[in-house]
Amino acid sequence: MIEVRDVAKIHQSGETEVHALQGVSCHFPGQRFSFILGPSGSGKSTLLYLLGALDVPSAGEIFVQNRSLSTLNNNERDTYRREKVGFVFQNFNLLKNLNALENVLAPYLPLGVSTEQKKQAEELLKQVGLGHRITHRPSQLSGGEQQRVAIARALLKRPLLILADEPTGELDTKTGEEIFHCLRDMSEQYKTTVVIVTHDERYIRETDNILRLRDGKIAEEIVDQ
Amino acid sequence: MLKFAIRNLLSRSVRSLLCLMGLTIAIAGMVGLFSIAGGLEETVSQTFGRIKGIVAMQPGAPIPLFSRIPRSWGEEIGEISGIAIVNPEIWSRVNMIEDKPVISPPRFLFGTELPSRLQLKHGIYRDAIYDGRFLSLEDQGTLNTVVSRQIAEQHHKQVGDIISVNGQAMTIVGLYECGSMLLDVAIILDIDVVRDITRFDPNSVSCFYLEQSGEVNNDLLVKNIKDHFRGRELASWQPASLALANSSQSNILKDFVNAIDQSLKGSSDKTPVEDKANAKGKQNQSTDADAKIAESDQQQSALEVRSAADWGERLETFTADLDIFLGLMTGIGVLIAMLSIINTMLMSVMERIVDFGILKANGWSNRDVMLLITAESSLLGVFGGILGCILGLIAIVIVNWKFVNQVHLYASPGLLLFGVVFSTLLGISGGLYPAWWTTRMTPIDAIRRG
Ligand SMILES: Nc1ncnc2c1ncn2[C@@H]1O[C@H](COP(=O)(O)OP(=O)(O)O)[C@@H](O)[C@H]1O
Ligand SMILES: [Mg+2]
Numbered sequence: 001m002i003e004v005r006d007v008a009k010i011h012q013s014g015e016t017e018v019h020a021l022q023g024v025s026c027h028f029p030g031q032r033f034s035f036i037l038g039p040s041g042s043g044k045s046t047l048l049y050l051l052g053a054l055d056v057p058s059a060g061e062i063f064v065q066n067r068s069l070s071t072l073n074n075n076e077r078d079t080y081r082r083e084k085v086g087f088v089f090q091n092f093n094l095l096k097n098l099n100a101l102e103n104v105l106a107p108y109l110p111l112g113v114s115t116e117q118k119k120q121a122e123e124l125l126k127q128v129g130l131g132h133r134i135t136h137r138p139s140q141l142s143g144g145e146q147q148r149v150a151i152a153r154a155l156l157k158r159p160l161l162i163l164a165d166e167p168t169g170e171l172d173t174k175t176g177e178e179i180f181h182c183l184r185d186m187s188e189q190y191k192t193t194v195v196i197v198t199h200d201e202r203y204i205r206e207t208d209n210i211l212r213l214r215d216g217k218i219a220e221e222i223v224d225q
Numbered sequence: 226m227l228k229f230a231i232r233n234l235l236s237r238s239v240r241s242l243l244c245l246m247g248l249t250i251a252i253a254g255m256v257g258l259f260s261i262a263g264g265l266e267e268t269v270s271q272t273f274g275r276i277k278g279i280v281a282m283q284p285g286a287p288i289p290l291f292s293r294i295p296r297s298w299g300e301e302i303g304e305i306s307g308i309a310i311v312n313p314e315i316w317s318r319v320n321m322i323e324d325k326p327v328i329s330p331p332r333f334l335f336g337t338e339l340p341s342r343l344q345l346k347h348g349i350y351r352d353a354i355y356d357g358r359f360l361s362l363e364d365q366g367t368l369n370t371v372v373s374r375q376i377a378e379q380h381h382k383q384v385g386d387i388i389s390v391n392g393q394a395m396t397i398v399g400l401y402e403c404g405s406m407l408l409d410v411a412i413i414l415d416i417d418v419v420r421d422i423t424r425f426d427p428n429s430v431s432c433f434y435l436e437q438s439g440e441v442n443n444d445l446l447v448k449n450i451k452d453h454f455r456g457r458e459l460a461s462w463q464p465a466s467l468a469l470a471n472s473s474q475s476n477i478l479k480d481f482v483n484a485i486d487q488s489l490k491g492s493s494d495k496t497p498v499e500d501k502a503n504a505k506g507k508q509n510q511s512t513d514a515d516a517k518i519a520e521s522d523q524q525q526s527a528l529e530v531r532s533a534a535d536w537g538e539r540l541e542t543f544t545a546d547l548d549i550f551l552g553l554m555t556g557i558g559v560l561i562a563m564l565s566i567i568n569t570m571l572m573s574v575m576e577r578i579v580d581f582g583i584l585k586a587n588g589w590s591n592r593d594v595m596l597l598i599t600a601e602s603s604l605l606g607v608f609g610g611i612l613g614c615i616l617g618l619i620a621i622v623i624v625n626w627k628f629v630n631q632v633h634l635y636a637s638p639g640l641l642l643f644g645v646v647f648s649t650l651l652g653i654s655g656g657l658y659p660a661w662w663t664t665r666m667t668p669i670d671a672i673r674r675g
Contacts, residue, residue: 049669054586075590082588089672093583097232106584109226110593153587 001030001193002051003159007060009046009216020046022216023060027223028209033184035198035204038213039116044197045165047213051195052085052163053077065160082107084200086154086192088164088183092146094138094153100125101134104153115154128182144175148182155186162187164196168203176200230600237573244569245609251562252613252648253620255555256636260621262547264635269540272405277347278532279443281450282432284529289432290316290333294528296430298454305449307441312341313430315416317423323389324379330631332376334390335411336419337434339365345436350401350413357384357399364398365415371399373409375629393422406633435530447530457527532571559651562609566655570602574659581663582672595660606652610645617644 009021020043028034028051049055050062053069062069064084072080087093088113094103104121105113125134128148130141138146147167154162164183168176180203187194204210212220234241266306281302286292296313303311315336319327340362342348342596350371360371377400380388387394390412403409420427437446574581581594618641621634 025361052586054669054672055667078585078588078590080588081586087582087586093579093586093672095580095583097236102229107587107589109229110589110596112226157588 001065002028002195003063003066004028004047004051005061005063007047007050007057007062008037009043009050009055010058011046020216021057024216025060026057026136026211026220026221028193028211029223030193031187031191032193032209033187033205033207034193034195035201035210036195036211036213037199037201038219040199042213043216044077044213047163048163048197049196050094051161052087053080080133083157084155085159086151086152086159086162088147088154088162088167090166090169092138092143092150094140094146094149099135100130100141100149101139103138103149104156106153107157121152121156124155126148127186128152138139142175143171144178147171147175147179151179151182151186155190155192158190159192162192162194164194166197166199168198168200173202176203227600227604228257230597232602233573233577233597234601234604240322240569240573241605244565244605245612247564247565248605248609248648249612249616251555251558252610252644253616254558254613255647256614256617256640256644257620257634257639258551258555259548260617260636261633262544262551263546263637263640264633265547266541267408267635268633269537269544272403272407273533273537273540274350275403275408276305276536278434279447279530279532280432280434281518281528281530284527285637286529288316289314290318292431293426293429294432296428298528299430299433301453302433302435302450302624305446305453307438307446307449309438310341310344310436312345312418312434312436313338314432314434315419315423315425316431317419319390319412321389322376322392330375331408331410332390333411334419334423335413336416336425338415338416344666345434347436349403349408350411353401353403354399355402357397359399359401360413360415366417367415368393368395368418369398369414370395371401371413372397373411374400374402375409376412377430387564391422412496443532447532448533449657451526451528454528455526490501510590558648563651563655566602566605566652567658569605569661570598570656570659573601574598574663578663578666586672591664594663595657598660598663599656602656602659603649603652606649606655607645609652610648613648614641614644 004024004026007021007024008019011018011020016210024043024047036047038044046055050057050069051064053072054099056070064080069077070078095106098106101118101121102109104125105117108114108117122131122134125131128151130145130148130152133141133145138149141149149160150167162183167183168179171179183194183196186192210220210222211218280289281294281298282289282292283294289292294456299311299313302308315334317334317336319332319334321327337360339362342351342360343362345351348359355374356373360369370390374383376388377383377397382388382397383399384397386397388397389395395412395414401409401413416430419425435450439441443450462613538661581589584594584597585591614636618636624632624634
């Protein structure tokens with residue numbers, strides 16, 4: 001479903017250039033769990049953000065459902081992110097001024113939220129086990145609960161793709177397991193493709209795909225077609 | 226989205242409140258200051274809008290109080306075609322009412338020739354009588370007087386009561402109310418009585434009030450009268466000498482009159498009274514001035530003729546100057562308020578870069594984010610504007626109530642609307658820079674920072 005071809009990314013950090021990715025080509029099959037592994041600084045996050053069109057590659061191309069992301073204009077990129085991609089971040093990244101339900105609805109605030117979407121959001125929060133926390137603010141929720149709100153937010157749009165950057169990095173083992181459980185459950189239910197960056201290889205199953213990066217290059221790719 | 230913006234503002238309530246207060250005070254200041262000009266304009270239109278006739282007086286004298294012209298010219302003026310009625314007037318300042326010195330607001334003895342006054346089609350004071358009666362022919366030579374509601378109420382008098390003015394016991398036979406600060410200052414009596422009381426030069430009057438017959442166009446009439454008196458000898462008015470001579474005069478009045486005089490001179494085409502003359506001191510002045518007149522253009526008219534529109538226009542140039550000054554003053558306040566909005570918004574925007582990154586990651590466009598920020602800042606603007614107008618209005622009401630007779634401030638609905646709109650624009654523009662600032666950040670940069 002996702003084709004990455006010869007992608008390079010150079011970050012400009014003041015005077016120095018950082019070659020975060022150097023000619024990466026890989027493949028992520030649809031409706032499956034794929035993991036991006038590798039030591040810190042190997043370019044995992046960089047690759048993930050490129051997949052989500054949050055950034056543009058310095059060279060190479062990324063195809064999602066046979067459409068090149070580099071052909072999208074700004075508007076289409078916004079739409080792609082709003083409609084096709086759900087992000088889950090390490091530090092949950094909820095908006096502290098909005099309650100759980102409003103956070104789930106956040107992508108649609110500028111367009112206006114329909115009652116239908118509101119019902120779906122409530123339903124999703126129930127499914128991730130937060131039916132009783134709908135009106136709580138992030139500060140009133142535990143880390144695991146916040147991450148589940150983020151997962152619900154990612155799922156509301158029925159995304160093609162969920163991109164998660166170390167989603168359990170700030171959670172204890174038990175909560176981490178719950179979050180992975182939740183992610184697997186939901187992605188199965190919604191037939192979503194999931195790409196996860198992680199340090200923690202504990203949560204990987206036999207059937208998952210694995211991409212290992214080192215110094216911006218692919219060290220190992222295990223894709224089970 | 227608006228709810229979200231409000232929520233964001235409320236979540237930093239102290240900062241929003243401070244910013245709001247700054248804006249409120251700036252707008253209140255603006256409304257307050259411009260209400261001075263508004264009040265002046267309203268007074269002017271209320272005053273001169275009513276006066277249908279024209280006034281002939283001494284050139285250079287800002288108001289009839291300081292004007293002296295030969296009494297005999299009245300007959301000559303009456304013969305000019307287009308003039309229906311000539312009413313001689315004497316104006317004099319009142320120093321004491323009921324044994325209390327009169328400082329501010331000023332009061333004037335207004336002596337008017339009754340036979341001609343009663344023939345006027347429109348007599349502003351006669352038409353404004355609300356209790357008792359206007360003076361009649363029988364009141365000639367008596368101390369019967371007509372005063373304004375303001376004066377009566379200030380001294381707790383009614384029709385039939387005796388009021389002591391400059392030591393003279395006068396009988397109030399009628400009360401009038403014009404509703405203008407500039408008109409409701411007159412204590413009206415027969416002209417000869419005022420002449421006696423004030424020892425006014427028997428061969429002079431302050432001015433003539435002229436009512437037109439309507440046969441001659443007003444501008445032409447004014448020109449004809451001026452032409453008739455062109456080249457006659459009459460001392461031009463000396464602001465300083467009169468101001469010094471009448472030492473009981475309050476400073477406020479003096480300053481006000483001088484200010485008007487300055488602005489009138491500035492806009493009139495007459496040769497202004499030379500400052501030199503003022504500097505030479507009191508004694509030499511009249512002779513000095515006479516010499517000046519002799520030297521100067523003989524073609525000048527010895528009579529200044531002003532219609533109400535004329536007066537209004539001249540005062541309007543004065544208020545226009547005032548507007549510039551007030552504009553500068555408020556400009557400073559507004560600039561500070563604007564900087565405070567930018568500062569508040571920029572700070573809150575910088576703090577929330579991560580939030581915007583999240584929103585962008587969720588499909589918000591740059592436009593959406595900018596919209597959110599400007600929504601927040603314009604909310605500050607709208608509320609600051611509304612609160613400012615309310616605060617300004619309250620201040621105006623208090624000032625008007627506390628100093629009923631001295632000042633009249635007026636904030637027109639237009640001024641208030643302008644206040645709110647202007648404040649909203651300030652809010653929007655104050656948010657634009659911070660909003661634009663966020664668009665330079667790409668979402669990941671923002672998230673990475675967090
Ligand atoms: N915006 C950026 N500016 C400069 N350097 C960056 C930027 N983003 C990432 N890098 C650098 O690129 C490399 C890869 O980063 P990243 O993709 O975050 O690695 P990982 O997620 O595997 O830890 C690192 O050396 C990092 O310092
Ligand atoms: Mg990373």
